[in-house]
Amino acid sequence: MRFVVMVKASKDSEAGIPPDQKMLAAMGKFNEELVRAGVMLSGEGLKPSSKGARIRFDKNDKRTVIDGPFAETKELVAGLWILQCSSLQECIEWMKRCPNPHNQEGELEIRQLSEPGEYDK
Numbered sequence: 001m002r003f004v005v006m007v008k009a010s011k012d013s014e015a016g017i018p019p020d021q022k023m024l025a026a027m028g029k030f031n032e033e034l035v036r037a038g039v040m041l042s043g044e045g046l047k048p049s050s051k052g053a054r055i056r057f058d059k060n061d062k063r064t065v066i067d068g069p070f071a072e073t074k075e076l077v078a079g080l081w082i083l084q085c086s087s088l089q090e091c092i093e094w095m096k097r098c099p100n101p102h103n104q105e106g107e108l109e110i111r112q113l114s115e116p117g118e119y120d121k
Helices: 021-036 088-095
Strands: 002-008 040-045 053-057 063-067 077-084 108-112
Touching: 002 088, 021 040, 088 108
Parallel strands: none
Antiparallel strands: 002 077, 002 108, 040 077, 053 063
16 A cells, blocks of 8 residues: 655745754655655655745636645645555554654654545446
């Protein structure tokens, strides 16, 4: 099973302030563990929402482009991993070992990815 683990944004990540060297080293070490275990398929940080956009669809299928930044920091994603695990519980156990990404209160969100062909029924 594949899972996406999303690191929720903080005020600092939205301001474009990179993590300090100690956090980068800790996260690098954790990522190496995930790679050695064959669990990590991908892991990336995201630029602040000020560098992004959203496309909104209305009920008539009209599209509107909304440029960032976006107001609700707690609803934004600052980075992600894509992991291959045998179960949600295995993914949770790995992520419980993750360094605190912002050195402050925050959360990770874990969601299972749909697999190719899953909706072909």
